[in-house]
């Protein structure tokens with residue numbers, strides 16, 4: 405999966421990152437089993453199509469992610485192969501976080517459990533201000549919290565509601581870095597490798613790097629990867645394959 409050609413003999417103590425373009429499941433398949441410490445991801449879920457069909461996401465149709473339409477959705481029918489791969493690449497005793505809406509959450513939970521994960525609970529990302537919708541305006545999103553094996557959270561005093569204002573005029577559906585920072589701090593250690601197979605603008609990667617973790621990212625869209633790369637470099641990370649993968 406990773407190109408080792410230009411690597412120096414001595415890995416840097418700085419956080420490193422490696423980005424690839426392609427389908428999330430294909431990318432995961434090329435990663436060795438039991439090699440990642442944490443996966444945080446945010447697929448473009450199928451129910452977005454429904455929101456778009458009723459016109460509530462018109463403002464997102466011409467996005468930075470593509471020349472015309474918004475990015476393609478990742479169908480619920482592919483969750484089985486996605487979660488099986490996420491489970492395989494995670495080390496024993498690790499966590500997996502999946503951003504999604506309530507509708508996708510009901511689909512995803514049993515499929516992830518069938519892949520081997522233990523489901524703990526949905527965390528709530530409280531966006532602090534109302535957004536789309538007619539049947540109670542949307543103010544929150546789920547982050548499904550899964551476990552492979554058994555792992556203690558680093559800080560048992562953190563609540564299951566994470567407050568952070570939504571991002572305006574960012575990448576489509578960009579998540580605030582501070583939300584992923586809590587997940588990174590709770591479920592990994594300094595020097596660990598965090599991965600996001602649908603990295604978008606790289607928010608989870610920036611969170612990882614802010615806390616001294618390495619990052620492996622993938623997206624199907626080249627422009628997303630350019631944005632991610634810029635953000636990770638600005639955050640002080642090196643564009644180099646993390647040492648555990650050399």
Ligand SMILES: C[S@@+](CC[C@H](N)C(=O)[O-])C[C@H]1O[C@@H](n2cnc3c(N)ncnc32)[C@H](O)[C@@H]1O
Pocket residue numbers: 426427428429445446447448469475476477478575576577578579580601602603604605606607608622623624625628
């Ligand atoms: C919801 S966005 C991620 C946003 C990200 N969390 C952020 O904060 O910027 C989903 C991303 O998945 C990408 N994507 C769509 N289909 C994909 C696929 N099959 N494999 C990998 N990435 C895909 C899209 O290009 C988009 O960038």
